[in-house]
Amino acid sequence: MPRVGLNQQAVVREAARLADEVGFQQLTLAALAGRLGVALPSLYKHVRGADGLTQKLAALATAELANDMTSAAVGRSGGDALRAMADAYRDYAHRHPGRYPATQRVPDPADPEHVEAGERAVGAIFAVLRGYGLTGDDAVDATRALRRALHGFVTLEAAGGFGLPRDVDRSYRQLVASMDISFRSWPASDG
Amino acid sequence: MPRVGLNQQAVVREAARLADEVGFQQLTLAALAGRLGVALPSLYKHVRGADGLTQKLAALATAELANDMTSAAVGRSGGDALRAMADAYRDYAHRHPGRYPATQRVPDPADPEHVEAGERAVGAIFAVLRGYGLTGDDAVDATRALRRALHGFVTLEAAGGFGLPRDVDRSYRQLVASMDISFRSWPASDG
DNA sequence: AACCTTGGCTAAGTAGCTTAGCTTTAAGGC
DNA sequence: GCCTTAAAGCTAAGCTACTTAGCCAAGGTT
Numbered sequence: 089m090p091r092v093g094l095n096q097q098a099v100v101r102e103a104a105r106l107a108d109e110v111g112f113q114q115l116t117l118a119a120l121a122g123r124l125g126v127a128l129p130s131l132y133k134h135v136r137g138a139d140g141l142t143q144k145l146a147a148l149a150t151a152e153l154a155n156d157m158t159s160a161a162v163g164r165s166g167g168d169a170l171r172a173m174a175d176a177y178r179d180y181a182h183r184h185p186g187r188y189p190a191t192q193r194v195p196d197p198a199d200p201e202h203v204e205a206g207e208r209a210v211g212a213i214f215a216v217l218r219g220y221g222l223t224g225d226d227a228v229d230a231t232r233a234l235r236r237a238l239h240g241f242v243t244l245e246a247a248g249g250f251g252l253p254r255d256v257d258r259s260y261r262q263l264v265a266s267m268d269i270s271f272r273s274w275p276a277s278d279g
Numbered sequence: 280m281p282r283v284g285l286n287q288q289a290v291v292r293e294a295a296r297l298a299d300e301v302g303f304q305q306l307t308l309a310a311l312a313g314r315l316g317v318a319l320p321s322l323y324k325h326v327r328g329a330d331g332l333t334q335k336l337a338a339l340a341t342a343e344l345a346n347d348m349t350s351a352a353v354g355r356s357g358g359d360a361l362r363a364m365a366d367a368y369r370d371y372a373h374r375h376p377g378r379y380p381a382t383q384r385v386p387d388p389a390d391p392e393h394v395e396a397g398e399r400a401v402g403a404i405f406a407v408l409r410g411y412g413l414t415g416d417d418a419v420d421a422t423r424a425l426r427r428a429l430h431g432f433v434t435l436e437a438a439g440g441f442g443l444p445r446d447v448d449r450s451y452r453q454l455v456a457s458m459d460i461s462f463r464s465w466p467a468s469d470g
Numbered sequence: 471a472a473c474c475t476t477g478g479c480t481a482a483g484t485a486g487c488t489t490a491g492c493t494t495t496a497a498g499g500c
Numbered sequence: 501g502c503c504t505t506a507a508a509g510c511t512a513a514g515c516t517a518c519t520t521a522g523c524c525a526a527g528g529t530t
Contacts, residue, residue, distance in 0.1 A: 091477060091526060116517065129519080130478055138518060194438060229453045233428070236435065236454075240427025247385060262420045263427075265466040270457040282495060282508060309486065320488080321509055329487060 107186025147202035149187035154208035298377025338393035340378035
């Protein structure tokens, strides 16, 4: 029995690749083990079963997405920053259709890297909102609104949920434009 | 073997109740069969397996949601109608936590009732948007934006995804208020 | 060289879904 | 009132996927 020499990182990275190829839902331990050239139960030496694997995948994907969003916004502000970040978000979902769904998982408090990645993602949005003069509770609400809008879009897009015949890129630009308007005239916090 | 006397409707209705109790993900054929007092394979006489069951559940839930949204908006217009409909949407998700996720399933073209329910739901939103003077492509984009916003909110809320400490009802009102503003100054279609 | 941690394995068991094929109920025609 | 038959139930069997238990060998450490 020649050793393959796996470790957790190698397993999770391969899982990410596989997920992008076959889809998040189709990511199975059996397929992953086959890809890595080991028997299925061997994976348990590296990750805590199927759930542990998806949690680690979530941590990886969240970190990647946070990176992309941050780099997109750097050196920009206001509507420019918003558009750049929104594009980076959608791009990531397109480039990594299998990893993207994992980013929606609530960070595991027991995994510091996961928690940190989540905070960086939120922080990137916060930074953009500061350009609109939004801070404190307003920024919290606005962050939620933006996350929802972006996530909702790419999810429905991926599901083919846009039955209505309308150019999708354009819809996205419209969405971002409307968020821009919302943020500029954000309802007063005591509303 | 005394007959229970099931039919498709009885099976789907019980599935809806069960889903609300144990959660959409935990809705299993085994649990449903136990609840109905029949052996698991007997369900196949009424629905086409697990997938067929969730599709029928989706049709039921979508119809219910469309009804609620429509009744909420009737006799109102503009921001009033928007708020009422948004509240009805979130209420439904709260009252039927197990059915709600099923409403996100793309309508099955082979199931006329499902298709019709989906059209009624979109139609209810369209009617409200007409009050903002939005029609045609603008209404399409705005409908997508509203669906996303509402769905995103209740999904994140259900997932406990609002880690940030902030009153959730209030966030919802803010969200709806910001949609109201967006719709009143919707970007021109040629933007 | 002996040790012992680690990464691999096989075997076995669980949960859930599905199909095949049989039996019985109960409705309808004669 | 019987006979036929479609429908509704059943058991048996098999599939996929995940999980646990327990064993063995590879290979670094002392």
